[in-house]
Amino acid sequence: MLLQELVAVTDAVAATSSRLAKVAALADVLRRLDPAEVVPAIGFLLAAPRQGRLGVGWRSVTSLEAPHAEEPSLTLSEVDAALDTLARADGPGSVAVRSAELEALARRATPGEWDLLVRIMLGELRTGALEGVLLDAVAKAADRAPTAVRRAAMLSGDLGETALLALTGTAEQLDAVGLRVGRPVMPMLASTAASTAEALEGLVTDGRRVAASIEYKLDGARIQVHRDGDEVHVYTRSLAEITHRVPEIVDAVRALPAEQLILDGETLTLDEDGGPRPFQDTMARFGSETEAAAVLRPWFFDILHLDGRDLLDEPLSARLDALARVAGDARMPGIVTDDPARAADFSREALAAGHEGVMVKALDAPYAAGRRGKSWLKVKPVLTYDLVVLAVEPGSGRRTGLLSNLHLGALDPTGEFGAPGGFVMVGKTFKGLTDATLRWQTEHFPTIETHRSAYALHVQPVTVVEIAIDGVQRSSRYPGGVALRFARVKGYRPDKRPEEADTIQTLRTLLRG
Template sequence: MLLADVVTTSAAVAGTRSRLAKVKALAGLLAQAGPGAIEPAVAFLAGAPRQGRTGAGWRTLYDLAATPSDVPELTVERTDSILEELSRTSGKGSAQKRVDLLTELFTAATQQEQDFLRRLMTGELRQGALEGVMLDAIASAAEVPGEAVRRAFMLCGRLTVTAVAALTGGEQELKGFKLEVGRPVRPMLASPAESLESALAELGEYIVEYKMDGARIQVHKDGDDVHVYTRTLREITESVPELVDLVRGLLCRTVVLDGETLALTDDGKPRPFQETMSRFGATSQRELLLRPYFFDCLHLDGVDLLDTPLRERNEALHKAVGEHVIPGGRTDAEQILADSLEAGHEGVMVKALDSLYAAGRRGKSWQKVKPEHTLDLVVLAAEWGHGRRTGYLSNLHLGARDPDGGPPIMVGKTFKGMTDELLAWQTKALQEIQSQAGDWVVHVRPEFVVEIELDGAQVSTRYPGGVALRFARVVRYRPDKDPAEADTIDAVRALLPGKGGI
């Protein structure tokens, strides 16, 4: 398959807001892909090389002296092969070797292909082929049920692997994906509730649990072999030996657990979220210990529980982890909420007892109740500050996720809620991912998610989404989330007066 076909499809997807049109364009391309082109083509269209980081920096790519080809002859397979070699290049002489490989690749590419490759390799390719859109396109191209594709993706966690299975083996191949102890599955997500009362009324039989200000973890145990993953499925086993030791000591042979972990003060109160997250980037144990609280059990001693209702999974959970179950109960919801807030946590989760584990989805069967309303938004740019903030990037431009796969939609700005420490970190971090810089504003690649507390939303013609945040302030950055997990423009619009908002 020619890379030019991928570039053309990428432009078509970027040029429309229609989800159906995006799916049709992507499916048309995937249906023509040979076995060797499927995986890299899906990766390219999803916005990143199959290899992830290739070691080629922004400056190297944009300073590269490579005369473009006049004829589109570069294939997807050759492009992927060079990127693979590039990602494996290290050691003495690696800098020159990278330049040589990049020159070979870019000389074989047309002008349009060079532009595509630069944006692909620097994370600036935002043509709208987000997860949900790509999954629908894979199903359409392979002529298989969308649910079969989504379930396979849930269990393997990789778009490229899911696409290869669907397009080469059809529904039968997709059915071969099973829950595998040691391989993380995508976590189930919750939706915000209007109030505790509305959540209880909507969900029928329920369980109410503390909503903690910690970090999501997924733990897999097979005998003495234990693995710990973040919500983005990144393995952090070596950084959290105290969690590994605790899980290794559980009285079960195999188990897959979903939960939360956080650092506590001496009096049992939660420490700031940033202190918990600091452990996830460490390469060895630190003095700050993490405490796990588990709230779901997806597998226990040879029995998969994904397709069983929460009431049964909850029984298995208590059997597996005992005292390490997250606090909560099936009665006295208001008291549980009050106790959670008194203990320093965010609120509560209300979950339907008949709900199945819908990995990767933000459904209504799990609802989060918090007294202060927050949104997770994407940082699009920042303005240089004035007065005491001179020299710091201060006023953030905030975007909500487009549910149809387009780029984030700007919904407001804020400079409130930032400490001096956060301003210093933010100034350095945002400049490292800048895509365009002017005299007073620095535009950045949409990589950072920030949690914003707000008083509501209002209709506005100032921003393209037709809505603006009211009295927004920064709570914290969310390094445990990526832009695909940010709140959508629909979630912002739901906060408008008369829409059930704050």
């Protein structure tokens, strides 16, 4: 298939806000792919090439001045091979290799194709075709049940391979995709509630209050751990493997009384008194390739597999019973109750211990990998949202010479206020930035610069930051009609992707009157 066909479909998808139209356009292209093109094409459509990091930045592609082709000739396979070359380039001479490959690719591409390639390589396609839309398109193209495609993708953690199986395999092969120790699955996600009482009220079944699991919500990093005998693998929430960085977690899991495990949990570092350190300290240790003094402590709140028994589809009550048998001191503190007063007391205990809040979980719910539903609800005393940095302004006074004031954007998946899958500005803040954070962002943001205006350095919308707010207010200044109130930075979230940011629609639900 020619790359030009992907240009046409991405343009069509970006031009419509209709989910059905997006799915139909994508399905039409997917049906026409050769089997060898499926995995690369899925990566291109998600702006997440199968090669992972390419070693290519904004300056690398924008500094090219090569003339483009007048007629399309590039195939998907040729582009995939070029990205292989970029990803493999390493060591002395790698800069020259990448430059030569980029120039050759630019010369082969038409202007429209090059625009698409740049957005793919930089991870900012923004067509509004997020993973859910693409999964539905795969199901339509393959004439498979959407639920079967979604489950296979969640359990395999690989949308490209799932698409290949759906399009070339049988329905029985697709249904056979299941949990496998050593292969990460997409994590179950939580919605939010304003209080434990509200969360419990949301779990009422047939008009009667039911008990729920109330657990500490740590200000840590999500981990998924797989064990098969002495072999242990540790993954982040984005399914990146970090086993070699966290030997203390590996040792802790090897000490548990089981041979095969898949555990879901969080990790953080503790201070000298046993209290939680700030999230930034945990992430600094989490991302370190070198030995560090700070030690990560794991806490597990769910178990998906135990010694040959898959627990994914069993209710949380059964999973917690299994977890209690193996996790010991590594189990997340929690209680089971249907009493709003007891739940509120436990929430206060969590806050007094220095944690973010609590999770309220339905005891009858299975583990819905990759989905954000109402079975898990997080309750935190301060409203916090994950937003994306769109631009940053130079500081003044004691911050002269540093990049300070952040322009913040919320995700607009439907294009209601702009481009589908783009970001809508909702405010600015310079509050909550430590000296170390100021130094970090001053070094970081110029590396992803797109352009400069009179007042700000504009950047690729890829950096997620957790922002605490007191609420929102109506605003005619921003296209989404909403502005943050008393926004302050809690910390950057390198563990999260921009498409995981909170949406403008979520923020608008906070408006009153």
